[in-house]
Amino acid sequence: MSTENIADTTIYTRRESEARSYCRSFDTVFTSASGSEMTDSKGETYIDFLAGCSSLNYGHNDPDMKAALIDHISRDGMSHALDLHTDAKSQFLEAFERLILKPRDMDYKVMMTGPTGTNAVEAAMKLARKVTGRRNIIAFTNAFHGMTMGALSLTGNSSKRGGAGGGLLADVTHMPYDGAFGEGVDTLAQIEMMLSNGSSGIDAPAAFIVEPVQGEGGLNAASTEWMQGIARLAKEHGALLIVDDIQAGCGRTGTFFSFEKMGIEPDLIPMAKSFSGMGLPFAALLIKPKHDIWKPAEHNGTFRGNTHAFVTARVAIEKFWADDTFQQMLGEKAMMLTSGLQAIAEEVPGASLKGRGLMQGIDVGSGELASEICARAFEMGLIIETSGAEDEVVKVLAPLTTPNQLFRKGLDILLDATRATVAGHRLAAQ
Known part of the structure; x- marks a missing residue:
């Protein structure tokens, strides 16, 4: 493509759907990326604190993953295989079993779903209903689980739900997440009361689905006690526990799974985002073996299992999770992030820190202010x-x-952007 064609951005407004979003905030044309930096067509380089919305936990174009993928393609390795047996799939599954599941004493089947997280959530919903024979699923305030109709029914955000155009988003009961009503309000007790009340109007649940840290919902982080309480309620009411680790998993909160230190055993775990290691589409549903009651092809998809993603996912597991070196580094970096964000929060009256691990942020109290800070940072x-x-x-x-x-x-850039934005607001108020 010529430089002139790259510079002509009218093609996007002329031909791309109005559904586009991130590009509206970052109005430039990106041409390359490496590690934690992205470069645009003008030669400007940006530090990436978005990482494909946690799809690039290991950075852009990791050299070892890239080399393995290039080698696979160069030798005419399988590029598409439906759910046929392939060398790439077996090598990924072996690495996942050996380095992720067994060290954590976890026993799960790996179901290859369609290529995105919402596909894994849809499969979890279907399987929970199939296993229990029930329809109702308990989801939580501020939850985000995907944009297809089933997953969207679990999602709390009204603007995203509005995209359904009046379509039926049913068979879901939304309950308050941990801390949803502020400190001092025990939402777990409220949920327990509602479920035990025969006149609450809540049908017996097939499953509870929960994010240990709500990524899109504002980095709300559930306590260990609350998560254990939800797991207990699911068991008491004969429901499955689905822990959505699509955004919070693959090391984002400091451990491979975000719930590892909580003493719970999910029945189903949707995975995606950084599961491929390199930003390639790859989603899967981890299933406790006793619940794997699918009939052949009962849930399928043309792109269930991305062979190229198997290659890079294996490398990611072997490179970063063979021992505890990487996990220890995550703990150190999380402390650095907390310290940096605390300094930034001090610049904004009433601001507070949210999240945990390397999935943290600052609640500045206003969408307008937060957007201005991000725009100035860009x-x-x-x-x-x-x-x-x-x-x-x-x-x-x-x-x-x-x-x-x-x-x-x-x-430091974020601190400077915050200071400049807050100072601008003060001047405007004078």
Whole structure:
């Protein structure tokens, strides 16, 4: 493509759907990326604190994953195989079993679904209903589980639900997440009361589906006690426990699974985002063997299992999770992030920190203010986005592999952007 064609951005407004979103915040044409940096057609380089919305936990174009994929393609390795047996799939499954499941004493079947997280959630919903013979699923306030109709019925955000155009989003009961009504309000007790009340109007649930950290919902992080309570309620009421680890998994909260230290055993675990290691589409549903009651092809899809993603996912597991070195580094980097965000929060009256691990952000109390901070940060060379019901949280999702010096530089840019934005608001108020 010629430089002139790259510079002509009218093609996007002329031909791309109005559904496009991220490009509206970052109005430039990106041409390359490496590690934690992205470069546009003008030669400007940006630090990436978005990481494909946690799809690039290991950074852009990891050299070892890239080399393995190039080798696979160069030798005419399978590019598409439906659910046929392939060398790439067996090597991925073996690595996943040996380095992820067995060290954590976890026994799960791996179901290859369609290529995105919402496909894994849809499969979990279907299987929970099939196993229990029930329809109702308990989801939570501020939840986000996907944009297809089933997953959307679990999602709390009204603007996203509005995209259904009046379509039926049914058979779901929304309950308050941990802390949804502020400190001092025990939402677990409220949920328990509603479920035990025969006149509450709540049908017996097939499943509870929960995110240990709500990524799109504003980085709300559930306590261990609350998660254990939800697991207990699911068991008491004969329901399956679905833990959606699509955004919070693959190291984002400090461990491979976000719930590892909570003492719970989910029945079903939807995975996607960074599961491929390199940003390639790959989603899967982890299933406790006793619940794997599918008949052949009862849930399928043309792109169930991305062979290229099997290659890169195996490398990611073997490179980063063969021992505890990477996990220890995540803990150190999380402390650096917390410290940096605390300094930034001090610049905004009433601001507070949200999330945990390397899935943290600052609630600045206003979607308008958060968006202005992110826009100013982009002008300064940092890509960062918002989350929350009103987009009020400035959300850091930097690649987990970001070098410390670059990580600090990104946090410094965010601090400068916050100071400048707050100062501008003060001047305007005078």
